[in-house]
Each structure stands twice: as structure tokens, then as C-alpha cells.
Amino acid sequence: MIEQIVFYLFAAMLIFSASMVVVSRNPVHAALFLILSFFATSAVWLILQAEFLAITLVLVYVGAVMVLFLFVVMMLDINQVVVKEGFARHVPIGVGIAILMVIAMGLVVGSDYFLAEPYIAKEQLDPNYSNARELGLAIYSKYLFQFEIAGIILLVAIIAAITLSMSKVKINKSINPDKQVFVKKQDRLRVIKMAAEKKDSEA
Amino acid sequence: MLEIIYQFISDQVLSPITALIVPSDYQAHALIVLQTVIKILSVLVPVLVTVAYFTYVERKVIGFIQGRIGPNRVGFFGFSLWGLGQPIADAVKLIVKEIVIPTGSNRFLFVIAPVLSLAPSVAAWAVIPFDDTKVIADINASLLYVLALTSLAVYGIIIAGWASNSKYAFLGAMRSAAQIVSYEIAMGFALIGVLIAAGSLNLGDIVNAQSGSVVHWFWLPLFPLYIIYFISGVAETNRAPFDVAEGESEIVAGFHVEYGGMAFSVFFMAEYANMILVAVLSAILFCGGWLSPVQGIPVLEDLFAWVPPILWLLAKTSFFMFLFLWLRATFPRYRYDQIMRLGWKVFIPLTIVWVIVVSALVVTNVPPWFD
Numbered sequence: 402m403i404e405q406i407v408f409y410l411f412a413a414m415l416i417f418s419a420s421m422v423v424v425s426r427n428p429v430h431a432a433l434f435l436i437l438s439f440f441a442t443s444a445v446w447l448i449l450q451a452e453f454l455a456i457t458l459v460l461v462y463v464g465a466v467m468v469l470f471l472f473v474v475m476m477l478d479i480n481q482v483v484v485k486e487g488f489a490r491h492v493p494i495g496v497g498i499a500i501l502m503v504i505a506m507g508l509v510v511g512s513d514y515f516l517a518e519p520y521i522a523k524e525q526l527d528p529n530y531s532n533a534r535e536l537g538l539a540i541y542s543k544y545l546f547q548f549e550i551a552g553i554i555l556l557v558a559i560i561a562a563i564t565l566s567m568s569k570v571k572i573n574k575s576i577n578p579d580k581q582v583f584v585k586k587q588d589r590l591r592v593i594k595m596a597a598e599k600k601d602s603e604a
Numbered sequence: 605m606l607e608i609i610y611q612f613i614s615d616q617v618l619s620p621i622t623a624l625i626v627p628s629d630y631q632a633h634a635l636i637v638l639q640t641v642i643k644i645l646s647v648l649v650p651v652l653v654t655v656a657y658f659t660y661v662e663r664k665v666i667g668f669i670q671g672r673i674g675p676n677r678v679g680f681f682g683f684s685l686w687g688l689g690q691p692i693a694d695a696v697k698l699i700v701k702e703i704v705i706p707t708g709s710n711r712f713l714f715v716i717a718p719v720l721s722l723a724p725s726v727a728a729w730a731v732i733p734f735d736d737t738k739v740i741a742d743i744n745a746s747l748l749y750v751l752a753l754t755s756l757a758v759y760g761i762i763i764a765g766w767a768s769n770s771k772y773a774f775l776g777a778m779r780s781a782a783q784i785v786s787y788e789i790a791m792g793f794a795l796i797g798v799l800i801a802a803g804s805l806n807l808g809d810i811v812n813a814q815s816g817s818v819v820h821w822f823w824l825p826l827f828p829l830y831i832i833y834f835i836s837g838v839a840e841t842n843r844a845p846f847d848v849a850e851g852e853s854e855i856v857a858g859f860h861v862e863y864g865g866m867a868f869s870v871f872f873m874a875e876y877a878n879m880i881l882v883a884v885l886s887a888i889l890f891c892g893g894w895l896s897p898v899q900g901i902p903v904l905e906d907l908f909a910w911v912p913p914i915l916w917l918l919a920k921t922s923f924f925m926f927l928f929l930w931l932r933a934t935f936p937r938y939r940y941d942q943i944m945r946l947g948w949k950v951f952i953p954l955t956i957v958w959v960i961v962v963s964a965l966v967v968t969n970v971p972p973w974f975d
Contacts, residue, residue, distance in 0.1 A: 429766060433713075436759070456748045464755030465785060468762070472781050475766050475774075531744050533805055576941060 408448050415441035428474045432467065439463050453532035610646070614639055643740050647729050655876040656691040662929050663690070669933040694869075701865035706769060709862070713767035718863070718870035721760020724753040725877040732884055733808040734914045735894050746807045750885065751795060754840060757878060758784040761842070761849065761859045764871070768862040776858025779940065780842055780849030786947035787839040793955035794833040797826050797962045798889045801973070811893035816972065817900030821892040825965060825973045828958045830890040832951050834924070837882035839947070841875060843928055845935040846943060853937075883924035884917070891920050 418438040425431045439462050446455035540548050618638045626634040660675065664687075667674025678693045679685035705714055731746035733739040743749065758781055765777020799805055801822055802813040814821045823830045839846040850858040860871045887893060894913035898904040938946075966974045 433763070452743065453745050453748070456745055456752050460748060460752040460755060464752055465788065468755075468758055468781055468785050471762055472778065472785075475762070476778070533745055533748075578942075578945065 404448060408445065411441045411444040411448075414438075415445065428477065429471070432471050432474050435470075436463055436467050439467070451532060453536055610642070613642055618642070640740070644730075647732075647740060648726065651726065651729060651877065651880065652873070654880060655873050656695065658876045658880065658925065659694070659872070660687070660691045661925075662932075665926065665929045666933045669930070698869040699866055703865045703867045704862075706862050708769040710767040710769070713763050714862075715867070717760050717764035717767060718867050718874070719760075720763060721757055722870050722874040722877065724756040725874055725881050728753040728881055731807060733811060733888070733893065734917060736808070736812075736913070738914065739808060742806070742808060745805045747795060747799060747805045747810065750807070750881075751792060754791075754878070754881070755784075755788055757840070757874065760871070760874065764863070765859040768859075770862050772855045772857075772861045773859050775855050776849045776851065776861070779851070779855075780859060783842070783846065783849065783943060783947070784840055786944060787836040787951070790832055790947060790951035790955050791836040791840065793952065793959055794826075794829040794836065795889070797829040797955065797959050798822060800959065800962050800966055801826060803966075807888055807893075811888055811895060814892045815895055815899065818892075818897050820900075820972060821890065821895070822973075823890040825970075826890060826958070826962060828954055829962075830886075832955055833890065834882070834886050834927070836947075836951065837886065838928065838931060839943070841878040841882060841928075843875070843879060844932040845938050847937060848940050848943065851937070879928050880921070880925060883928070884921045886924045887917060887920035893917055893920075 415438055418434045418441060421434040422431045422438065425434060439458060443455040443458045446452075446458065618635060622631050622634045622638060664674040675687035675690040677684055678687055678689040680689050705711055728750050730741045731739065731743060731749050733742070761780045761784075762777045765773045765775075765780070768774070798810060802810040804810055804813065842849045848854075848858075850860075855861075860868055863871060894917040896905070896908060896911065896913070896916050898908050969975050
């Protein structure tokens with residue numbers, strides 16, 4: 402009973418925050434609502450006894466990805482009038498896509514593959530059952546090949562992103578600390594000997 | 605001792621209360637809830653008192669290091685008592701001060717930001733083991749939980765900087781966001797080394813994996829990770845010499861420049877609570893947690909057998925807390941590009957290399973740690 406109350410609480414929070422991501426005008430508010438919806442999702446996963454995935458969701462998405470996201474969104478100066486201008490023009494396409502998605506969702510939920518039965522009575526798992534261990538065994542034995550392909554794709558994406566950002570910068574202003582440390586006084590400073598000057602009145 | 609007090613409260617106070625108030629069907633549940641509340645309070649109240657007196661100790665220690673006396677006036681009942689009343693006087697002053705909310709700020713986010721920065725650092729204590737049995741929530745993935753919560757502390761700072769609608773606050777928030785994200789990677793890799801060495805994500809199991817003697821603790825096989833973890837911890841908590849998010853000399857007070865009174869002091873408490881958390885985690889992950897440092901030494905081991913394990917943990921934690929103050933009194937503030945260089949170009953490659961070294965040590969069962 403308590404589990405259901407908790408579930409409905411977080412499910413309602415999830416739906417509310419997810420719709421606020423779309424509705425809210427201010428992009429920073431939208432990003433913050435997205436964070437809230439990640440939290441609600443993680444709570445729902447905890448109810449499903451997937452504690453490893455729940456904590457990883459918070460760690461990766463909330464702790465790292467969304468920080469960078471907020472970082473960028475806060476610095477953008479988005480003109481709200483321009484954003485709202487295109488609304489009437491895009492309505493027909495938007496409504497069409499929405500109808501298609503509703504049909505697709507209806508087909509998936511109503512089909513034979515997604516009956517509610519297997520999800521109803523989830524047994525209490527053994528207290529010593531380790532989520533992380535099971536996941537690790539599955540990833541590193543059964544799905545090793547797929548996992549490695551995913552890793553390579555990510556590596557390529559990282560290298561591509563770095564190359565793209567480096568190619569635009571013509572002058573690299575980065576400082577070489579080795580050079581800084583080994584600079585000597587003689588390299589930078591020149592002491593010139595010259596006779597003391599006198600004011601005209603004294604001369 | 606602590607168990608006896610807890611048992612007394614549980615049996616003599618909580619059970620009769622639940623029997624009186626709660627309907628008989630739910631009594632067992634209600635008792636568990638009340639017992640948990642008592643456990644939480646028994647951790648939370650000491651943590652917050654430590655936060656208050658940590659500020660006093662900081663002023664005293666830095667005073668002594670710089671040849672000053674530090675606060676020595678405020679005491680109790682006419683006795684100055686080396687200034688022990690100072691934190692309480694500060695708290696009273698901050699509570700009665702007005703909280704000014706700037707015009708043009710986002711009121712809701714402005715008020716909620718300090719709470720968001722304090723809550724994760726306090727919530728992380730739920731999984732900290734003080735002893736073989738003394739832990740509020742003994743969960744499997746407690747190390748991940750701690751890492752997730754410490755990564756949330758940055759939101760309080762970012763939201764404070766943005767909601768204040770002030771340039772200095774915003775600059776401080778941006779600096780802090782970039783810095784925390786950078787050092788979190790090094791910190792995460794350091795923790796990966798720990799969990800490879802211990803073979804568990806549970807903090808209690810990690811401590812038990814270090815038992816044996818001082819050389820069995822993970823500080824020795826994971827020495828670079830140990831140093832990097834602590835330095836990253838200093839950077840994550842925005843403490844000197846990594847306190848560019850505040851940077852008094854450049855951007856006034858950074859992200860909390862618009863805050864006053866209790867709203868400011870909650871940020872202050874969050875910073876100190878985070879420091880204590882990093883200190884206790886360093887003690888647990890690398891210095892054997894509650895394990896005795898004289899373990900395995902023939903005569904001394906018996907001499908110190910009476911010491912309760914929790915005292916060893918507190919002693920180690922105090923040492924790391926002192927290290928924070930020592931660092932602050934010793935080093936000038938880092939330049940911003942040097943902070944980034946240290947995080948990305950020194951710490952991250954080093955941790956990656958050492959994770960591989962640790963994996964090799966574990967696979968080849970190198971004694972005395974991994975046999």
C-alpha cells in the first residue's frame with residue numbers, strides 16, 4: 402500500500418515536471434524541471450529495486466550532464482519573442498507528429514508483447530542480491546561485444562568533438578607551465594647602466 | 605555505550621508512545637519509522653554541532669598558524685573559556701539578521717538554493733559506517749550513493765549564482781560549475797581504484813577489506829589515488845587554495861554575494877558539512893575507517909583493545925579536517941587556468957594509469973593487500 406502511494410507520488414511528479422520542461426518559457430527553468438524529472442525517474446526505478454541504475458541515473462545525468470547543460474543554457478541570451486514567433490507556423494506539423502506518437506503508443510501498450518501481467522507482482526528480492534554484480538555479469542559476459550561497440554562509438558564521438566572544437570581556434574593561447582617555470586631573470590629583464598640625469602635648474 | 609542508550613530509548617520511550625497513539629495494525633511499522641528517526645538524529649545533531657565548532661576551530665587554528673590568538677572573548681556565564689561561545693553567538697547573530705532578496709532575482713530559486721547545497725552533504729551521512737554495525741542504511745551501492753550526492757552539491761551554487769541576478773554571483777557560479785565538473789572525474793576514477801581494490805561498492809565491506817595492519821590500508825597500494833582524492837575533495841568543496849568560486853579579491857564573494865543572514869549561513873554550513881564529509885570518506889576509503897592503527901602489532905594491540913572503534917574513525921576524520929585548515933593557511937589561491945590544467949591534464953591521466961596498475965595488482969594477487 403505504502404509502495405503504491407510512493408509510486409503515484411513520484412509518477413505524478415515525473416509527469417508534472419516532464420510537461421513543465423516543454424511548457425515553461427524560461428530555458429533555465431526548463432532545464433531545472435528536467436533535473437527534477439530525472440530525480441522522479443530514479444525514485445521510480447528504486448521502487449523497482451534497481452538501485453544501481455537509479456543511483457547511476459542521478460550520478461551521470463543529474464551530476465554531470467545536466468550541470469554542463471545548465472552551464473550552457475544560463476549563458477545563452479535567448480530572445481523569447483523570436484522563439485514564440487514560429488508557433489503558429491509549426492502547429493500543423495506538431496499536431497501531426499503528436500497524433501502519430503499517440504497511435505504508436507497505443508499500438509505498443511495494447512499489443513500482446515506489453516501486457517501488464519509480468520509487471521504486477523514483483524517479488525521482494527533477497528537482501529544479498531547485488532544489482533551491480535548482476536549487471537556487470539550481463540554486460541561483461543553475455544553482451545560484451547555490444548558493450549565494446551558502444552564504447553568505441555563513444556570514444557570516436559569524444560575524439561570528434563575535441564577535434565571540432567580545436568579546429569576553429571587558430572591561435573592557441575594555452576600556457577606551457579614548463580616554459581614558465583624555467584624562465585630566468587636574464588631572459589626577461591635587462592638592467593641598463595646610465596648616468597644619473599639632472600634637472601635643468603641644477604645644471 | 606551508544607547501543608545501550610539507543611536500546612533504552614527504543615524500548616522505554618518509543619514503544620510505549622507507539623502503543624498509545626498508533627492503531628495496533630501499524631504499530632510495527634511506526635516503531636521502525638521512529639527508530640530510524642532517532643538514528644538519523646543521532647548522526648545529524650553531532651554533525652551539525654561539529655559544523656558549528658569546526659568554524660571556531662578553523663579560526664583558532666589559522667590564528668595560531670599566523671601567530672594570532674583567534675576568537676577568545678565570547679564564553680558562558682561570564683567565563684571566556686577560550687572563546688568557546690563564539691559559534692553560538694555567530695549563529696544567533698545570523699538568525700536575527702534580515703534576509704534581503706534582491707529585486708529582479710528569481711525569488712523561489714534564490715531561497716531554495718542554500719537548502720539545495722546543504723541537503724546532499726547531510727543526506728550522504730545515511731550510508732557512512734561508524735563501526736561494523738553502526739550505519740543508518742547499509743545498502744549495496746553506498747559508494748555510488750555518496751558519489752551521486754556529492755555531485756549534487758554544485759546545483760545549490762549554480763542556482764544561487766543564477767537566481768541572484770548579479771554579475772559577480774553569476775561569475776562565481778560559472779567558475780564553480782566548471783571546476784566541480786572537472787574534479788569530479790578525477791574523484792570518480794580515484795573511487796574506481798578503491799572499489800577495484802576492495803571488490804565491493806559497500807563502504808562497510810571496503811573498510812573490512814583493509815583489515816590487517818596499517819600497511820594493509822588502501823593508502824599504500826592506492827597512494828596516488830589517495831592524494832588525488834583528497835585534493836579533488838578540497839577542490840569539490842571550493843576550499844582554499846581552490847576557492848575561486850568565492851574569490852574575495854576578484855569577484856567579492858562569488859555565488860553568495862547577494863545572500864545575508866540565515867540564507868548565507870546555510871551556504872556556510874553546507875561548505876563545512878562537505879568538508880567533514882570528504883574528511884570522513886578519506887578516512888573510510890583509504891585509512892581503514894574504524895580499524896585500529898595498532899592492529900597486528902603484538903603488545904600495542906592488546907594495550908589499545910579497550911578503545912571503541914568509532915573513536916579511531918573520529919580521530920582519523922579530525923586529522924583530515926585539520927588538513928583542510930592547514931592547506932588554507934599555507935597556500936595562496938590557484939590561478940584559474942592552473943586549476944583546470946591540474947584537474948584535466950595531471951589528475952585524470954594519473955588516475956587512469958593507476959586504475960590499470962591496481963587492476964594488475966589485484967589480478968596477480970600481490971601480497972599483502974590482495975592475496
